[in-house]
Amino acid sequence: MTIRNTLRDYGQRYRPRMACLKKAEKVLLEMQDPKTGVKSQPQRLVITTIPHAITGEDIIAWLADRFQIDTQEARKFGSMLVALGYIYPLQDHKRLVVKPDASLYRFQTPYFWPTQQWPVEDTDYAIYLAKRNIRKKGILELHEQEQYNRLHKWMNHKWDFIVMQAKEQYRAAKERKKPDRVVFDCQERAYWVVHRPPPGTVSAMDYGLDRRVDPNADEAKTHDFYERIMIFTQQSIMRPRVKSSVSIGALVKYCATYNSHDPFLSKCLPSNPWLTDDVTYWTLNMPNVEIPTKMRVERWTFSFGELLSDPRGRDDFRLFLKKEFSGENLAFWESCEDLKWGTAATMREKAEQIYKTFLARGAPRWINIDGKTMEITVNGLKHPHRYVLDAAQTHIYMLMKKDSYGRYLKSPVFKDTLKKAICPEEHKFTDAQLDQNAKNRRPSLSPIILRQQEQEQRAKMAASATVDITQLCRFTTPVPHLAVYSGITDYPSANASPSLPFLTHTPACPSPISVALDSTSASERRAETSEGEGEGNPQTRAPIGGNVSKPRMAFSLRRLLKRGCTPSTMFASLSPKCPSAAGTSSRIQPISPDQPTQAPPRRIGNFFQIKVDIPPECRIYPIESEDEEEENRAASRSGVGAKEIICPWESLTPQNGMG
Amino acid sequence: MNRWRRSVDELAARRRQQRKCERAQEALSRVTSCFQQLATSLGSSADSGFLRDEMDKTRALAHRLCSGVGNRQVLERLWVLFLSVTENFLSDLRKTSDLIGQFPLTQHGRPSLVKTGCIDGMVGVAARVTSVQVPWLTLEEEPSPDLTNHITGLEAMLSEMQLRVPVAFWSVESTQPAWAEAHGEQTEPEHSLEELMEVEVVSNKMAACCQPPCCSCMG
Numbered sequence: 001m002t003i004r005n006t007l008r009d010y011g012q013r014y015r016p017r018m019a020c021l022k023k024a025e026k027v028l029l030e031m032q033d034p035k036t037g038v039k040s041q042p043q044r045l046v047i048t049t050i051p052h053a054i055t056g057e058d059i060i061a062w063l064a065d066r067f068q069i070d071t072q073e074a075r076k077f078g079s080m081l082v083a084l085g086y087i088y089p090l091q092d093h094k095r096l097v098v099k100p101d102a103s104l105y106r107f108q109t110p111y112f113w114p115t116q117q118w119p120v121e122d123t124d125y126a127i128y129l130a131k132r133n134i135r136k137k138g139i140l141e142l143h144e145q146e147q148y149n150r151l152h153k154w155m156n157h158k159w160d161f162i163v164m165q166a167k168e169q170y171r172a173a174k175e176r177k178k179p180d181r182v183v184f185d186c187q188e189r190a191y192w193v194v195h196r197p198p199p200g201t202v203s204a205m206d207y208g209l210d211r212r213v214d215p216n217a218d219e220a221k222t223h224d225f226y227e228r229i230m231i232f233t234q235q236s237i238m239r240p241r242v243k244s245s246v247s248i249g250a251l252v253k254y255c256a257t258y259n260s261h262d263p264f265l266s267k268c269l270p271s272n273p274w275l276t277d278d279v280t281y282w283t284l285n286m287p288n289v290e291i292p293t294k295m296r297v298e299r300w301t302f303s304f305g306e307l308l309s310d311p312r313g314r315d316d317f318r319l320f321l322k323k324e325f326s327g328e329n330l331a332f333w334e335s336c337e338d339l340k341w342g343t344a345a346t347m348r349e350k351a352e353q354i355y356k357t358f359l360a361r362g363a364p365r366w367i368n369i370d371g372k373t374m375e376i377t378v379n380g381l382k383h384p385h386r387y388v389l390d391a392a393q394t395h396i397y398m399l400m401k402k403d404s405y406g407r408y409l410k411s412p413v414f415k416d417t418l419k420k421a422i423c424p425e426e427h428k429f430t431d432a433q434l435d436q437n438a439k440n441r442r443p444s445l446s447p448i449i450l451r452q453q454e455q456e457q458r459a460k461m462a463a464s465a466t467v468d469i470t471q472l473c474r475f476t477t478p479v480p481h482l483a484v485y486s487g488i489t490d491y492p493s494a495n496a497s498p499s500l501p502f503l504t505h506t507p508a509c510p511s512p513i514s515v516a517l518d519s520t521s522a523s524e525r526r527a528e529t530s531e532g533e534g535e536g537n538p539q540t541r542a543p544i545g546g547n548v549s550k551p552r553m554a555f556s557l558r559r560l561l562k563r564g565c566t567p568s569t570m571f572a573s574l575s576p577k578c579p580s581a582a583g584t585s586s587r588i589q590p591i592s593p594d595q596p597t598q599a600p601p602r603r604i605g606n607f608f609q610i611k612v613d614i615p616p617e618c619r620i621y622p623i624e625s626e627d628e629e630e631e632n633r634a635a636s637r638s639g640v641g642a643k644e645i646i647c648p649w650e651s652l653t654p655q656n657g658m659g
Numbered sequence: 660m661n662r663w664r665r666s667v668d669e670l671a672a673r674r675r676q677q678r679k680c681e682r683a684q685e686a687l688s689r690v691t692s693c694f695q696q697l698a699t700s701l702g703s704s705a706d707s708g709f710l711r712d713e714m715d716k717t718r719a720l721a722h723r724l725c726s727g728v729g730n731r732q733v734l735e736r737l738w739v740l741f742l743s744v745t746e747n748f749l750s751d752l753r754k755t756s757d758l759i760g761q762f763p764l765t766q767h768g769r770p771s772l773v774k775t776g777c778i779d780g781m782v783g784v785a786a787r788v789t790s791v792q793v794p795w796l797t798l799e800e801e802p803s804p805d806l807t808n809h810i811t812g813l814e815a816m817l818s819e820m821q822l823r824v825p826v827a828f829w830s831v832e833s834t835q836p837a838w839a840e841a842h843g844e845q846t847e848p849e850h851s852l853e854e855l856m857e858v859e860v861v862s863n864k865m866a867a868c869c870q871p872p873c874c875s876c877m878g
Contacts, residue, residue, distance in 0.1 A: 032773055040774055052704065052774035109775045110702030110758050118754065123747060130840055138841030152837040159833030160736070161743040163840050164685070168692035175783030176696070183776045184699060 016207055017215040021084070021116055028086050028107065031062065038062045043090065043104055048179040053090065053104045060100050075100055083204035085114050088190030094201050096194065106183075112191040114205060117216050120195040123162065126151040128192055130166035143198050200438040257302055261295060269295070271427035277437035278427060279444075287311040288457055294421040301409060304401040308333075320413040321404060328365035329396050329404070332358045336393040340386055351384035359392070369395045680737050684744065686791045687724045691748040693717055693788045697781055698755050702762040705777035711764065713785040714755065720791060721748060722809060725816065736834075742820065749813050756806050 031037045043053035056078070064074035078098035081087050082105070089095070090104040098105070129148045132140060140148060152159060173181060197203040219225060260266045273279050284293055292312050300307040300316075307313040314330075321327040335354045342350060358367050359377065369377075373391050380388040408414055429437065445453075694717045700706055701714075725745065762772065804812060 028773065043776075050776045051778070052776040107773045107775050109699055109777070110762065110773060111699040111754060115754070115757070117757075118750065121750065123743070124750075133838065133841045136841075138838055149837060152833075156833050157739055158743040160835065161688075161740040161747075163833075163835055164688045164740075165692055165744070165747065166840065168688045169695060172689070172692045172696045172784055172787055175787050176781065177783075180705070180777045184696075187699065187775070 010212065012210040012212045014211045014214045014216075015116065015119055016209075016211050018114075018116055018207065020080075021114055024081060024084055024086055025113065027066075027081070030066070031059075032107070043106075045182070048182075050179050050183060053106055054087075056099045056101055056103045056105060059087070059098055059105065071100070080204060083194070083202060085112065085191060085194035085203070085205070088186065088193075090186065093186075093190060094193060094198055096201060096203060106186070108190060109187055112187055114194070120205075122151060122155065123158070125192065125196055126155055126159075126162045127166045127169065128188065130163055131170050134166060134170055141198065147196065200441055261299060267426065269293070269426055270424040271429070276427060276429055276434060277441050278429070280424065280427070284422070284424060288315075288454065292417070292421050294418075294423045297418050297421045300414075304397075304405045307405065307408075316413060316417050317404075317408055320408045320411050323411075323413065324404070324407075326404065328358065328367050329400050331365060332367045333393055333396050333400070336389045339389060344386075347386060348384055351381055351388060354389065355381055367392075367396060368399070677737070680741075683724055684737060684740055687721060687741070687744050687748075689791050690717055690721045690724065690788060691744060691751065693784050694721065694748065695751055696784050698751055698758070700777055700781060701755065701758040703773050703775040703777050705775070705781070706762065706764065706772055708764060710781055711759070713781060713788070716785075717788045718752070718806070718809060720788065722804065725813065738824065742817065745813065745817055749810065749817065752806070752810050752813065756810060759806070 038054050038058050040052045040054050042049045042051045059078045059081075060071060060074045063069070063077050064071055067074070067077070069077070075098055078087075079096070082089065082098055083096045086108055087098075087105050088108055089097075089099075090106060092103070125147070129140070129144060129151065132144070133148070155162065173184060176184065193201060194203045195205055213219075263272055268281060270280050270284075271278055273281050285296060288311060296310065296312065300310065300313045307317055318327065318330055321330050332354070335350070335358070339347060339350045339354065355363075355378075357363055357365050359369075359374065360366075369392050373395050377389060377392045694714065697710060697714045697717060700710055
């Protein structure tokens, strides 16, 4: 029962047009012809005989003759008629297929034919289930029981009507003669097998989303209608044109490349789940599977877009970039995607973070984009919106595509993945096994659970991955995972967006490192002089609330730092997977304020970053050099504030030539 | 004293009205269910002029039942039930009009009908319809409208009823618990469809494999 508001109704409730229905009806009527139609025979039952039964082989023969097609196609066509509900099987009524033998079928009465206009109502189904309940004294099949309970809950307000109507229909049906009663029961049961299929049945009545416009209604030729047509035509004329040789060439190339990967055109290994009801194919191709299939790895070689859009491929690429110490490009690209697709509330923060991390002069993970794009981007960031980083993102995308992608395909990482990729064997199911598979079909996990699992997986992966020490500073420290590093067992809640594990300044979860670092001697000194780094400051003063273990963490870090231990060794000792890292970093000397300043602060950075191109004015700030620099500056120049990264739209007096 | 008597009379009158409406409700249920039975034969081999006539008569009866309601005061539950019945009937009517349009009997008649296996003339169902009594006297015997007008009239009545009377249908609860009807009907033991569909054990060829599990595995 709905109140319809036809004036401002933007609901989507119309079923999309199923053009096959009208055509199937025509075929059905042709089959009725006593001379040229399908031969019918009586069905002999214990109590009576019922006329008009047809055999499967007769149906197939008639279709093959009428449409001049071969037997296999006629069989598929017949099965489609059964799946739509125009013909129903008398034996094995739950399998809506046409068997090419003497199994019997009957035509469905037009009242129970599928219609375009009228969707099948739950009310009717409830009445049917109630009737069945009366008849079978409460013994319904499992899926029917579930549906019954669901409908009883949701249609409680009309349940009395449903029961009353069910009783009346039951009694009305009893007034008919016995053979007709049997026929009617068969018809009704077949109708509901099609429209409320039991698990393991494939009906053809699945369709996609509902439409907003009624496909059966004639569109009124109003002023708006013609205006729409005119706009559409104008836009079509304005579209850029390409020579057909070029476009056809592209199509041919696409078809040739993807032909063997298309499950409609070629075999799907091990088997197509839609055909055999076996889900191995989906399990093997999960987004974050350890070992991908060979076909999947081959797809990554088709284009850079394919590599990036496959999560497993992107992981592989990320690994390669990490080995090359140029992970910031991919990280930037991912942050831009996150900005584009994220919630509007967090956009401003995200844009600021991205600027500070990647774009500003002196940013820790500075990306290399040309001056013009940088200018456009920085100007746009004054009023950040979802697409403000598009130009920069495209630039970086093309950079990765032209440069890193080629090297990736020749790299040992990729070759290793390719070698390890599996090629599953094809399934060969017998008919009995196919039936078994169909019976064992179960719905997959709910998307909510999948998302939770994905987040857990990501957290685990980030925790166990080696920290990119060269890129480390307060802006890149992974936040919740540090709790894992130090062995604290409380579980981090992933409130930061998963693709930016290094963001520290989410107000809800202050980084223990940043808090700890902020409370080191250097920053205590600086804390008085600095105004703000956007949103970071309130945290440094704020007590470390909530998590009891964090102060413990902060103290231990402070102690370590006071002892002059470099962050690299600190992280190395904390990370469970790097037992020997402490050894490798033995060459790093702790920097004390007394050391001569001729040694360039980039010294340590250089040691690890051999291949990365760092422009001279940009510094990667490992933490100790920051401290050192502060002290140097404080010593050499007086009165000048700390060098910080200030977003151009925030500062009144632009420092460092930005803004 | 007078006021008391007046209120008692009012209560009695209301209760009488309520009972009348309940009876009308039951009658309408019966009529619509019979109508549905008849409608399932449309276009099939059991279709005939007789069937169409019976359907018209049933429809007329339903119309009389519906038009008697008008602007009476009814209780919420009955209201909701009545709306449900009317909606259900309306959907049957729409389907019927489609089918009648698709299978006109006047043209070459038989060949275009679908062979469904039904041959009954639906006499029993028609008899059931005529047994229904309209609980209120119609003041004027207006002729029952033809199918399309009936549909549009019913649609208008439904929307008017829904708009005018602000009944929150979700606040109505059913009086029966779930699965109650399964234990209600104490009629003679009804054969299940599976038993009815048992294939007759035919002679010589099947004699060898004439065991029950082989033959009667229907449905």
